[in-house]
Amino acid sequence: MDPNATAAPLILTLGFDAASFARLDALRRAHFPPARNFIPAHLTLFHALPGDALQEIAARLAQVAAATPPLKLSIGPPRSLGRGVALAVEGGGLCRLRRELADGWAGMLSRQDQNGFRPHVTIQNKVAPDAARALLAELAADFLPWPAEGETLLLWHYRGGPWQAAAAFPLRG
Numbered sequence: 001m002d003p004n005a006t007a008a009p010l011i012l013t014l015g016f017d018a019a020s021f022a023r024l025d026a027l028r029r030a031h032f033p034p035a036r037n038f039i040p041a042h043l044t045l046f047h048a049l050p051g052d053a054l055q056e057i058a059a060r061l062a063q064v065a066a067a068t069p070p071l072k073l074s075i076g077p078p079r080s081l082g083r084g085v086a087l088a089v090e091g092g093g094l095c096r097l098r099r100e101l102a103d104g105w106a107g108m109l110s111r112q113d114q115n116g117f118r119p120h121v122t123i124q125n126k127v128a129p130d131a132a133r134a135l136l137a138e139l140a141a142d143f144l145p146w147p148a149e150g151e152t153l154l155l156w157h158y159r160g161g162p163w164q165a166a167a168a169f170p171l172r173g
Helices: 018-031 051-067 094-104 129-142
Strands: 010-016 043-049 071-080 085-090 120-124 146-157 164-170
Touching: 010 018, 010 051, 018 071, 018 085, 018 120, 018 146, 043 051, 043 094, 051 094, 051 146, 051 164, 071 094, 071 129, 085 129, 120 129
Parallel strands: none
Antiparallel strands: 010 043, 010 146, 071 085, 071 146, 085 120, 146 164
């Protein structure tokens, strides 16, 4: 972790097993507008944690990750984002893990992070609604959900463009 980079907001994502990540990222690269695709495929757990609480957040993540086994998940089905498409992510205690973290950070959560959690990986966004509907129909026609594993909690600095890695916490419980 870079102790000099604490002012930027922090984003927390879930890292997947290598095969699932490769598949999700290939879908994102194929369907996300290239001029807006600054980051790889990801599942956001928290959108804006306070950067000045980096040490406190990292300590909590290390503790929770050490006590949490890798999460058995299911990827899909596809769902509409209006101007994009996402793949739902279900199972494996993911919502329970997020709720546990949110409860511990209640006083520091943004309005967006206080709202409901619908786990997903965005593979297309910021396109015309017709283009999004077409991709949704294409994917839904023969989509088969696949098993995946959530293996790591990934913490990022957000500075308005590509995210900068801050720390990784493997799930080991």
